[in-house]
Amino acid sequence: MDDQNKNLILATALSFAVILVWFLLFPPPEKEVVDPNAPAVTQQEAAPGTAPTAAPATGTTGTAAATVTEAATADAPRLTIDTPRLAGSISLQGGRVDELSLKDYRETLDADSGNVTILAPLGSEHPYYALFGWAPGTGLSVDQVPGANTVWSLESGSTLTPDSPVTLAWDNGAGLTFRREMSVDANYMFSVRQTVQNSSGATVTLAPYGVIARHGEPVSDKSSPIVHKGSISMSDGELSETKYKKITKLDYNQREGALAEVTQVTEAGWVGFTDHYWMSTLIPAAGTPFKSVVKYDEARDVYQSEAVLKTQELAPGQTIEADMRLFTGAKEWETIRNYEENDNVTRFVDSIDWGWFFFFTKxxxxxxxxxxxxxxxxxxxxxxxxxxxxxxxxxxxxxxxxxxxxxxxxxxxxxxxxxxxxxxxxxxxxxxxxxxxxxxxxxxxxxxxxxxxxxxxxxxxxxxxxxxxxxxxxxxxxxxxxxxxxxxxxxxxxxxxxxxxxxxxxxxxxxxxxxxxxxxxxxxxxxxxxxxxxxxxxxxxxxxxxxxxxxxxxxxxxxxxxxxxxxxxxxxxxxxxxxxxxxxxxxxxxxxxxxxxxxxxxxxx
Structure with missing residues (x-):
């Protein structure tokens, strides 16, 4: 056999072996009885009337907040979300962003297919939602800060649109007034400004936070096994991805009271969950230190990502505020690149799973x-x-x-x-x-x-x-x-x-x-x-x-x-x-x- 034929055979064998291994690792999809783009599937149903911990540990103080539970009431008042690309609502019970679908995307090519659902409320088959709040510190108890059961009042606005923000308010009856100003752009970004006004005679401390909770692991999309699905975070320029199965195997964190992975972010970052084509992430303001947390509640089968900002001191007569954004929508390259370049969201394009050959893929x-x-x-x-x-x-x-x-x-x-x-x-x-x-x-x-x-x-x-x-x-x-x-x-x-x-x-x-x-x-x-x-x-x-x-x-x-x-x-x-x-x-x-x-x-x- 001459050298030419030897080299040709060697090249053929190598390429054949590469694709054969690829085929063995990623076989044809198995039969699925539900739509693979469904946002979640509950492996172990949460007990009625329960939810994940809504008040994480308080920033730099390390004080653990009490566990908050919420009742999933179907008749809770709601605030409509209506944008060119999103449709949904906010539950005034807890102020949760928990009902959201994409107007531009359908689940399948069938003419009667419904729009893709991103977020779903408690009581639905696959609860998946975002909520915001304040973790109590010195001088405060859990019932003196808005929790997951708190029913907010609508102070201004009627429907959340790109042109009409809304403001929610709640008075704790002990001299603290909490407000939540919410706005949304024409794509998939919500902006949340939380304020606390202290009319009491005492100084208190508290820490603002955002939480994304997902009940049960999402339905596995076996037609795309190479795509990362699970938690995703950016911490001071370092990207971290953890699959759902690995989240359930995290070490137990005593301070968080759950299986958890905690990262202290000093300059810029974001944290959330990503699916094949969709993503929900919390984005604190650039330059704001925060604690990035990914955790798993075994008892209720709830995956949770948190962004906990630094604990703040609030003196009598003062008002403090905290800004955070929530992205929840399609991972469109041009859209998220625009957020990265124009809205200072660090390396947001890397939320797309470019793989090992990213230098070729990009x-x-x-x-x-x-x-x-x-x-x-x-x-x-x-x-x-x-x-x-x-x-x-x-x-x-x-x-x-x-x-x-x-x-x-x-x-x-x-x-x-x-x-x-x-x-x-x-x-x-x-x-x-x-x-x-x-x-x-x-x-x-x-x-x-x-x-x-x-x-x-x-x-x-x-x-x-x-x-x-x-x-x-x-x-x-x-x-x-x-x-x-x-x-x-x-x-x-x-x-x-x-x-x-x-x-x-x-x-x-x-x-x-x-x-x-x-x-x-x-x-x-x-x-x-x-x-x-x-x-x-x-x-x-x-x-x-x-x-x-x-x-x-x-x-x-x-x-x-x-x-x-x-x-x-x-x-x-x-x-x-x-x-x-x-x-x-x-x-x-x-x-x-x-x-x-x-x-x-x-x-x-």
Missing amino acids: PIFWLLHTLHGLIGNMGWSIIGLTIVIKAIVFPLAYKSYSSMAKMKELQPKMEELKKAAGDDRQKMQQGMMELYKKEKVNPASGCLPLLIQIPIFFSLYKVISVTMELRQAPWIGWIQDLSAPDPSSILNLFGLLPFAAPDQTSFLAIISLGVLPILLGVSMWLQQKLNPAPTDPAQQMIFAWMPWVFMFMLGSFASGLVLYWITNNTITFIQQYSIMRFHGYKPDVFGNIKSSFKRKKPEKE
Whole structure:
């Protein structure tokens, strides 16, 4: 076997192994009976009338606040939220932001599908909400600060919109008046300003806080196993991600009274929970020190993230205030980048799970986003992205294919060396190395384009899997969601037969190939036919099966990724054919195809 074939086989085996391991780690999705975009699922229902601790430990003093419980009353007064992109309400019992849906996003592509729900109140199937308050310090008891059961009064405003903020008020009857001014922008950001006015004759201390509570772990979206789902926080420039299962295994924190992870933030940060496409985070004002807490209440199966600001002293006649923001909505790159750049939310774009190859993933997504802005269709933008990437790596490809053409020209000389060396392999290897050096040929250069494609492939897979912009993005005809597998099926002749294709969760989905996976297999097969089949029977078998194995393996991947691979193969075929022709070697594609269907007669001894 010559060095060229050895390197080609090695590269093929490596790429095959990488994708095989990927396929084993991330198999086709199992059947789900509920919508994967549902905000939460309660593994262990909370006892009626209970909720997580609403008053965390008081900032720098370390004084533990009492546990507050709340009753989920269906008739609690509510305040409507109505923005161009959000619909929901605030419960005046506790002042919780606990009912929120997205006007721009539906759960599925079905015409009768409902809007995606982000937050849900106590008493619903999957409670998930945000609340704010003050933890009592010196001179105060739990019942003297607003808690999760406190019923606030509406002091100003009637409906929370981008143009009309609202103010809630509560008097504790002991000289302290609490107010909560709430506003919302045209996207997904709430601003909450809490104030306390002291009309009593005593000095007290108290700490403002924000809490996001989630009852039960969210429904697992098994179609996207590489996407982080769990707590996410930024603490002075350091990103931290903890999956839900790992949260349940945190060490017990005596001060927090729960399994907890506590981080002291000095300059800037945020903390919350992230799903596949949606996120809820608490964002204290930049430059404000706070305690970032992620905790788990085992008794009620409640996950909780907290931002606890520094304890403040409030003298008689004084008023203190604390600002915090709440982001709850879709992780749209442009929207959260705007918050990062214009509203001073540190590294907010990193709330998107860019993965290990972030240095590839971020620029690839930027380019894809830019092309989409120009073209207006994400499918054609993926094709345009592939063309741009191929143009960037063209010098490397040119060098590689030129080397391959020269290797073909050297075939007669290499055969002569083999005959002259006989069984002396060392002599043959030395002769070939001298020949390569004389002709300035690098037999390993043919592997370089394949090796550079591997990180690009994984980066694009990450982009298509995690970014909001690819969700339910149509291309043409039957491809209405580039983040999902091709829905067509060869089993019903792509819709010609009067029965539906097997569901993606079915075992038959493995052989239920759509149009795009089949085109992928064909494009790989044609690319292979640029070279004659190797003479070695083992190599012949590997090369013969490789395109079709990849076709089945990648058939369940997102349509956008398969579209990229088809385009990449097509451009590679054109480039390789043209460059090899330019260097005097004319690939006999049709002859190679014809010979692959002929059966060779066994040689007689």
